[in-house]
Amino acid sequence: MLINRRIIFDDxxxxxxxxxxxxNFRGSSxxxxxxxxxxxxxxxSDMPLNHLxxxxxxANDQASIASVDIWFNKDWVSAxxxxxxxxxxxxxxAQSGVIQWKTDRNxxxxxxxxxxxxxxxxxxxxxxxxxxxxxxxxxLAAGTELKYLGHKFASDDAMYTEYPDLNNANLxxxxxxxxxxxxxQHFIAAEDLIDDLRKTDIIKSPSQILDxxxxxxxxxxxxxxxxxxxxxxxxxxxxxxANSRYNDSFNMTFFxxxxxxDGNLSYRERRQRSGFVGR
Numbered sequence: 001m002l003i004n005r006r007i008i009f010d011d012x013x014x015x016x017x018x019x020x021x022x023x024n025f026r027g028s029s030x031x032x033x034x035x036x037x038x039x040x041x042x043x044x045s046d047m048p049l050n051h052l053x054x055x056x057x058x059a060n061d062q063a064s065i066a067s068v069d070i071w072f073n074k075d076w077v078s079a080x081x082x083x084x085x086x087x088x089x090x091x092x093x094a095q096s097g098v099i100q101w102k103t104d105r106n107x108x109x110x111x112x113x114x115x116x117x118x119x120x121x122x123x124x125x126x127x128x129x130x131x132x133x134x135x136x137x138x139x140l141a142a143g144t145e146l147k148y149l150g151h152k153f154a155s156d157d158a159m160y161t162e163y164p165d166l167n168n169a170n171l172x173x174x175x176x177x178x179x180x181x182x183x184x185q186h187f188i189a190a191e192d193l194i195d196d197l198r199k200t201d202i203i204k205s206p207s208q209i210l211d212x213x214x215x216x217x218x219x220x221x222x223x224x225x226x227x228x229x230x231x232x233x234x235x236x237x238x239x240x241x242a243n244s245r246y247n248d249s250f251n252m253t254f255f256x257x258x259x260x261x262d263g264n265l266s267y268r269e270r271r272q273r274s275g276f277v278g279r
Contacts, residue, residue: 004205005045006126007149012038015123025148025187029057032093034140036064042121043149044129048109048263049207051100053152054086058145060093064138068101070109070263071118071131077107079132092136093144098152098212099134103263151190151206153219156182163224163242175230182223189222196250203257210265211256221246 007018011033021027032041043052048070066084069076085097103109112118115126120133159182160167172179193215197203209215221242228239259269 004207005043005049005149006129008042008044008121008123010040010042010120010122013122015121017123022146022149025055025150025184027147029145029147032140032144032146033142034136034144036136036139040120041134042118043132043134044115044126045132045205045207046129047205047207047261048103048130048258049132050102050210050263051098051212052149053098054093054096054146055148055152056086056093056096056145057147058143059095060091060140060144062138062141063090064092064136064140065090066092066099067135067137068099069133069135070103070107071112071133072107072110074110074117074119076119076133077104080104093140093146100212105264109261109263148187150187151194151209151212152186153190153193153212153215154186154223156186158216159186159220159223162220162245166224166227171231175227182227185223185226186219188226189219192222192226193219193250197255197257202255208258210258210263210269214252214256217249218246221249 005019005023007022009016009018009032012035018030021030033039034041066082066087068079068082070079079101081102083098083100084092086093086095086099088094109130111128111130113128114124115121115129116124118131121131156167165171166182169180172181194203194206194209197206197209203209225239225242225246228235228242254270256265256270258265260266
């Protein structure tokens with residue numbers, strides 16, 4: 001579990017700390033009983049960020065549009081170019097997916113030394129964080145539930161293009177009773193990938209990952225490696241092959257990560273050379 005961010009739900013003036021639950025895909029879901037007139041969802045990060053994967057367990061079915069505000073210059077300013085992959089037919093949080101945004105080029109991010117200095121946040125003692133606020137244009141359906149806010153770089157469909165043998169219902173059931181997808185393995189793969197980025201000093205925080213699609217290929221191979229590892233000695237060669245393909249795909253010249261902590265990917269950052277040594 002990677003807790004580099006705090007997640008605070010302001011429920012009509014009562015703040016609920018979702019940090020432990022929503023940073024852990026293995027944990028329990030939380031109910032987001034969101035009323036537009038009264039509620040806000042705040043995220044405090046150790047560095048600026050431009051996307052979050054949102055894992056939805058009970059979908060919203062009420063028409064609503066998500067928006068994101070960034071704390072800058074002692075005020076909330078609107079993010080731009082927002083794409084909501086959880087939205088379907090005008091309904092946000094209708095499915096799991098990425099919500100991504102960009103920082104207005106005329107604005108920015110400010111690290112706030114204490115959460116009590118952030119307008120709308122009553123919690124104290126959350127120090128040295130960058131803050132964003134997620135809003136919804138209309139009330140969400142009662143009972144809307146979220147399980148995770150974080151990172152996921154690949155999907156079953158993407159993995160099946162490289163590993164069609166894993167598209168097998170009986171194989172999933174042999175892996176775990178009642179299993180219908182490889183979702184957990186994709187989350188574990190994202191954690192492992194982030195851990196490798198940290199170990200090689202490419203990032204200090206997962207929030208520095210701005211071009212998340214760039215990591216789809218290594219995440220596919222890492223998830224496959226994790227699956228084969230759990231299937232015993234009969235699949236040891238499959239595991240070795242997936243590990244080799246992971247190292248090859250991870251050994252890229254440009255990682256496209258945020259170096260200057262502004263939440264935007266500059267031309268210089270796109271051309272910043274890095275190296276990865278496989279293991």
